[in-house]
Amino acid sequence: MDVTGRERRGWARARRGAVTALVVAGALLGAVIIGVVRPAVGSTAAACVDGPRPDPLVPPAAGTEALVAWAAGASFWDREARAQNLTIAAYADGTVVRASNSGGIWSPFPDVTLGWAGPCQVAEAADRLREMAGARIGDVPVTDVSSAYILVRPFQETPEVAISVYAMDRYFDQYASTPDAARDAIRRVVESLRDAPGAEPWSPDRYRLERFHDAYFPVRQPPATWPGPRSIAETVGSGDCTEVGDRMIGAEGVDQFRPPVSWWTEEGGAQSLLGISVLFPGEPACPARRPPSR
Numbered sequence: 208m209d210v211t212g213r214e215r216r217g218w219a220r221a222r223r224g225a226v227t228a229l230v231v232a233g234a235l236l237g238a239v240i241i242g243v244v245r246p247a248v249g250s251t252a253a254a255c256v257d258g259p260r261p262d263p264l265v266p267p268a269a270g271t272e273a274l275v276a277w278a279a280g281a282s283f284w285d286r287e288a289r290a291q292n293l294t295i296a297a298y299a300d301g302t303v304v305r306a307s308n309s310g311g312i313w314s315p316f317p318d319v320t321l322g323w324a325g326p327c328q329v330a331e332a333a334d335r336l337r338e339m340a341g342a343r344i345g346d347v348p349v350t351d352v353s354s355a356y357i358l359v360r361p362f363q364e365t366p367e368v369a370i371s372v373y374a375m376d377r378y379f380d381q382y383a384s385t386p387d388a389a390r391d392a393i394r395r396v397v398e399s400l401r402d403a404p405g406a407e408p409w410s411p412d413r414y415r416l417e418r419f420h421d422a423y424f425p426v427r428q429p430p431a432t433w434p435g436p437r438s439i440a441e442t443v444g445s446g447d448c449t450e451v452g453d454r455m456i457g458a459e460g461v462d463q464f465r466p467p468v469s470w471w472t473e474e475g476g477a478q479s480l481l482g483i484s485v486l487f488p489g490e491p492a493c494p495a496r497r498p499p500s501r
Contacts, residue, residue, distance in 0.1 A: 257325025267298040274333040276361035280309040290482025301326040324403035345387030413486040430470035450492035
């Protein structure tokens, strides 16, 4: 067939137009697919949406990763705090475990609840904190108080993100809302997890038991007789820190530790200062006692 130059040029333009249309269509389809997986900032078209709260609500399963933790008073890393526990841990499955206080020498043994934020909200909280890694946290007009930590992937040997925030432990409501943008962002993350709806009581089954070697410590109650089935040395071990179950320290369990840091007397009159604190699901019992680096 005899094809003129004009016809060949027309066919070429048609092929180029078809290829262009396919490329554009592919790009649009790719944008839609990418948007479903990771929507653009500010986009709500394909945003992650949490489903309903599970019923019943159960603790995170073994192996479920904690994405965010809030340690008011610096928890285990504060050598002066003694036997403090985490305040909040939020997990990849959407569960939030919360303690009513940080425990330790100045607080009663905490009540613990399970709540539900949803996996999308927990993941978003972790992403917001990642964006803040290295941010400068503004000062507040108070002295001689402790810091808090907010952590991403807190139970790794070295947390992915660790931000120290001065005076946002017992003074959270007073010093969280300030003109400082970083403090305000952290406040919003903590409150989004702390105020997650549907909280219900939960009884932990893991505790950290520590022995301290202070000659003097301001524990006000007189020493009580150690009730454990084994001696304190056998219970705690040579490292002065161990994980225990509720009944490994006597028939009444942790209810005997009022306050959580207490003096105990054994047969023969030897006295020991012990502290007990709640371990959250997946939390290491006795990690290296060094503050997470910021």
